[in-house]
Amino acid sequence: MIKLDKxxxxxxxxxVIEDVNFEINKGESLSVIGPSGCGKSTLLRLLIxxxxxxAGRILIDGKDISLFSTDEINxxxxxxxxxFQSSALFDSMNxxxxxxxxxxxxxxxxxxxIASIVKEKLRLVDLVGSERLMPEELxxxxxxxxxxxxxxxxxxxxxxxxxxxxxxxxxxxxxxxNLMIKLSKELKVTSIIVTHVLQTVYRVSSRIVMLxxxxxxxxxxPEQTQKTNDPIxxxxxxxxx
Amino acid sequence: xxxxxxxxxVGHGIIPIFEGIGRVxxxxxxxxxxxxxxxxxxxxxxxxxxxxxxxxxxLAVTTALFVGMVxxxxxxxxxxxxxxxxYVGGVMSIGIARELGPAITGIVIAARVAASITxxxxxxxxxxxxxxxxxxxxxPIRYLIIPRFISCILMLPLLTIFADIIGLAGGYIVAIxxxxxxxMEYMETAQNxxxxxxxxxxxxxxxxxxxxxxxxxxYKGINTKGGARGVGEATTSSxxxxxxxxxxxxxxxxxxxxx
Numbered sequence: 001m002i003k004l005d006k007x008x009x010x011x012x013x014x015x016v017i018e019d020v021n022f023e024i025n026k027g028e029s030l031s032v033i034g035p036s037g038c039g040k041s042t043l044l045r046l047l048i049x050x051x052x053x054x055a056g057r058i059l060i061d062g063k064d065i066s067l068f069s070t071d072e073i074n075x076x077x078x079x080x081x082x083x084f085q086s087s088a089l090f091d092s093m094n095x096x097x098x099x100x101x102x103x104x105x106x107x108x109x110x111x112x113x114i115a116s117i118v119k120e121k122l123r124l125v126d127l128v129g130s131e132r133l134m135p136e137e138l139x140x141x142x143x144x145x146x147x148x149x150x151x152x153x154x155x156x157x158x159x160x161x162x163x164x165x166x167x168x169x170x171x172x173x174x175x176x177x178n179l180m181i182k183l184s185k186e187l188k189v190t191s192i193i194v195t196h197v198l199q200t201v202y203r204v205s206s207r208i209v210m211l212x213x214x215x216x217x218x219x220x221x222p223e224q225t226q227k228t229n230d231p232i233x234x235x236x237x238x239x240x241x
Numbered sequence: 242x243x244x245x246x247x248x249x250x251v252g253h254g255i256i257p258i259f260e261g262i263g264r265v266x267x268x269x270x271x272x273x274x275x276x277x278x279x280x281x282x283x284x285x286x287x288x289x290x291x292x293x294x295x296x297x298x299x300l301a302v303t304t305a306l307f308v309g310m311v312x313x314x315x316x317x318x319x320x321x322x323x324x325x326x327x328y329v330g331g332v333m334s335i336g337i338a339r340e341l342g343p344a345i346t347g348i349v350i351a352a353r354v355a356a357s358i359t360x361x362x363x364x365x366x367x368x369x370x371x372x373x374x375x376x377x378x379x380x381p382i383r384y385l386i387i388p389r390f391i392s393c394i395l396m397l398p399l400l401t402i403f404a405d406i407i408g409l410a411g412g413y414i415v416a417i418x419x420x421x422x423x424x425m426e427y428m429e430t431a432q433n434x435x436x437x438x439x440x441x442x443x444x445x446x447x448x449x450x451x452x453x454x455x456x457x458x459x460y461k462g463i464n465t466k467g468g469a470r471g472v473g474e475a476t477t478s479s480x481x482x483x484x485x486x487x488x489x490x491x492x493x494x495x496x497x498x499x500x
Contacts, residue, residue, distance in 0.1 A: 084376075086368050086369045088369040088372065091365075150377070
């Protein structure tokens with residue numbers, strides 16, 4: 001379980017997250033919605049310690065991650081796969097090398113074992129056969145899927161999605177959403193999805209929160225969110241915010 | 242209070258320079274600390290040595306050849322006028338070993354390699370690839386900076402040796418065939434006046450240039466903000482800062498080593 005305890009993040013005087021207390025349960029698919037620039041991505045970056053909180057704590061299975069050593073942070077990052085908004089594949093590496101990157105870095109595996117894991121992860125995202133392609137040869141949807149395969153390399157128990165379908169065409173968006181649902185069901189991972197694309201939110205989430213002016217507004221399931229009476233949430237989902 | 246405004250303006254200009262020096266130094270300490278902890282990926286270092294060193298040879302050698310030849314035209318012409326033609330070899334070799342070889346190599350690397358390092362790391366930064374490295378448990382210092390840092394420090398002196406030899410050879414040819422200098426006298430004064438420390442001092446200078454160029458270029462790259470425009474600005478700033486730093490540091494090292 002992931003627990004945010006009075007979590008606060010400021011960039012100089014800019015308030016991003018303010019005194020947030022929240023719990024994310026194992027196996028759930030939580031979507032964090034909110035307008036662009038409200039700090040949704042910062043939340044994900046705090047969870048894998050790319051950013052440090054200004055105040056408060058993040059507890060994972062009861063352990064404060066701010067007290068983790070470098071090795072413990074690396075172990076945490078192996079358990080948490082992150083999919084970046086821009087996919088963030090390494091330009092100088094092909095698909096195989098991108099997926100194999102963390103395995104080569106952290107695991108004492110033979111090249112044959114690495115190849116077998118890479119193939120398995122590419123099969124999960126339906127990209128077997130694209131191992132030798134370079135990132136510039138891939139479409140937007142393929143980039144996302146390779147990014148997901150890379151994040152799955154160490155069989156993470158939590159996957160963090162930063163705007164997974166933003167900028168994709170509707171058909172590709174549905175493909176990515178189906179993949180997210182499949183991973184959630186088959187691998188039983190906890191998914192934390194940060195997005196402002198409501199179609200994605202309604203399809204893949206089991207619970208939704210809205211981040212607005214540094215605070216979380218809990219809105220419940222997709223059905224409950226669509227019927228919400230909260231004026232801020234209502235305004236956001238009807239396009240007024 | 243016109244003086245106050247003036248002082249404030251000067252302060253606003255100077256403070257960022259010292260902040261930058263502080264941050265680059267801090268990055269340097271981090272890099273050196275990790276190197277001493279043994280966090281060096283030799284495969285990445287060798288890849289960078291090829292990119293930074295081997296691929297810079299044509300540019301460094303061509304520049305050194307023509308600078309050596311031009312230097313010889315000027316030196317030979319003037320020295321012969323004053324009846325000091327037999328000293329051309331000595332002056333050429335000292336000038337190239339102490340200053341021209343290291344400076345040419347430093348400038349070539351600052352222009353070619355600093356731009357390339359900043360553009361590459363800066364692009365990775367704006368495309369979230371540096372964050373992806375961190376998210377995958379790879380330290381950007383160990384993965385990106387240390388290989389470039391070590392390669393610059395090792396390859397600049399090697400390139401300087403090439404530049405020294407080619408610059409001297411170019412100067413020799415021009416001095417003999419265009420400046421009518423006696424080849425025996427050229428070689429004799431070169432041998433008599435040039436000391437081993439002139440060569441080593443020059444090579445140590447370039448190792449220091451390499452250290453500074455790598456740190457400045459990596460720092461500018463990793464702190465790139467914005468999109469393509471940000472990468473362009475960071476790259477320009479990296480080359481300009483590297484060159485200015487190189488010229489300033491070169492003066493002080495020359496005073497320290499050769500005065």
